[in-house]
Amino acid sequence: MHKNYRIYLTALIIFFSSCKKNNSPASAPIDASGTWSTSSLSNATSGFSISAAQYPCLASNKLILNNDGTLSQTYVGIDTCYMTKLPLYILGIPGSSSPGTWTQTGDSVITHIEGIPKPGLGVVSKTSTGYQLLIKDSVVNSIGVSILIR
Secondary structure, eight states, rough: OOOHHHHHHHHHHHHHOOOOOOOOOOOOOOHHHHOEEEEEEEEETTEEEEEEEOGGGGEEEEEEEOOOOTEEEEEESSSSSEEEETTTTEEOOOOOEEEEEEEEETTEEEEEETTTOOOOOEEEEEEEOOOOOOOEETTTEEEEEEEEEO
């Protein structure tokens, strides 16, 4: 009986020592506040996908998310940014700015920009080169995707 007791005790010690607790803390959400530059835009309905590599002025479109829950969508370029002139498709006009609000829950971000009827639904994430904010906007019969970087 004494021998069985030692076997059971040894088995219990091995069992409990092999069970490790996951003491690593849950990763904190990434704070989305700050200034974001547009890296790319796409719209499957309209059939285009562009990047700041193709149109450098695209990066002059800024989304500024303030800590107080307000935002500003601003174009800071000195010249008008065109994707095409005929048909006219403008990516940014100097001095244009639209106010709005934003909220964040975890890594999810919701933007409400004045003049845009539906909210933008976004996710902030860490990439190998920094941070990315992917926002999907639902406009009339169309879904646009913006990727912003910080």
